[in-house]
Amino acid sequence: MQQSRLYIKKFNTDFSPPENITSFYKNIFEVVAITHDKTKGGYTRQSSSNLKQDKLELIFERFCFECYKIDKTSFERNEIIAILEIALNRLCITSCSGSQILDDFCDYLCLIVRDGINFTFIHRSIYEYYVALFFSKLSTENAERVIPKINELNILNFLKILNKYYFNKYFLIIKLNYFIAKYNNSIKTYELKQKVPENFIHLFFLGDRDKIYLNKDIFEDLRNQGYLLDLLRKLLLQVDSVYQCSN
Incomplete structure (x- = not known):
């Protein structure tokens, strides 16, 4: 109000x-x-x-x-x-x-x-x-130190608009790389200007493409990453498939 x-x-x-x-x-x-x-x-x-x-x-x-x-x-x-x-x-x-x-x-x-x-x-x-x-104006040294620790969705959404470079470099890319390195070391690197790598999305799917099986272990790990969880939710809404959680 x-x-x-x-x-x-x-x-x-x-x-x-x-x-x-x-x-x-x-x-x-x-x-x-x-x-x-x-x-x-x-x-x-x-x-x-x-x-x-x-x-x-x-x-x-x-x-x-x-x-x-x-x-x-x-x-x-x-x-x-x-x-x-x-x-x-x-x-x-x-x-x-x-x-x-x-x-x-x-x-x-x-x-x-x-x-x-x-x-x-x-x-x-x-x-x-x-x-x-405040975060958008930090020096690169301080931004690299503190921005990866942000876990409030609205603050991240504002930061994405106020300083997209900082958001991409010090938050999004670092978080994506964490999951990629932890669950699939074979995924190739990607440039900052690219969209969210498709290989990151694939981490959450098992089985054929007719049905999507959410990898439970990765999903549980993602629950502590508010922004990435919301990002994944939006990506899933764009897929016309049946969702099932894997055990």
């Missing part, structure tokens, strides 16, 4: 629907700031931190990443201020406090809301987008 409201706000702000879900989030800071000012009869409210919009967005991006690191999106006031202080410290911003930034995110930009005694994101997808945005 909150996501739909933000989508409508985007349309009402500049009279143009977002071209896609990523372009919608790309402009979210501008949308919420303009919308907030319009609801105040044209009065432009100053942020508590006195930081410009681009700087606030950078802090929000880092804050989302810090939340991702601890796998938490709902906080008591002291907790969220502490995480915001970490984000400010990482960005070497000393002109304001975590408490001021929290006021801006809650009252000025309305991206953080109070839920009882806790604070949380107005919509989880906003958090997921900014985590992916």
Whole structure:
């Protein structure tokens, strides 16, 4: 519901629907700031931190990443201020406090809301987008180290759009190679620009082509790989065959 409201706000702000879900989030800071000012009869409210919009967005991006690191999106006031202080410290911003930034995110930009005694994101997808945005800007060294560990489908989908090269090189190819090496060492290598190799798909099939038998051992291994499991599901939906699990 909150996501739909933000989508409508985007349309009402500049009279143009977002071209896609990523372009919608790309402009979210501008949308919420303009919308907030319009609801105040044209009065432009100053942020508590006195930081410009681009700087606030950078802090929000880092804050989302810090939340991702601890796998938490709902906080008591002291907790969220502490995480915001970490984000400010990482960005070497000393002109304001975590408490001021929290006021801006809650009252000025309305991206953080109070839920009882806790604070949380107005919509989880906003958090997921900014985590992916953070990953998309990493150095190649850091990207190679952390992106293969991502296991949240929505974050990966955002990353695929924001930085397709990073997604392919540091996630998809590595994951595909893992299964290929583990279950079929005879499969040849393939180029980054190619589609998902057909040999990878074949790993999940046994028997003739009239019926498809899912290899249970590989499928169970894949259950821990959220994105690849979803990828396989989409590939299977394109095949007009009878599916059976092998023992």
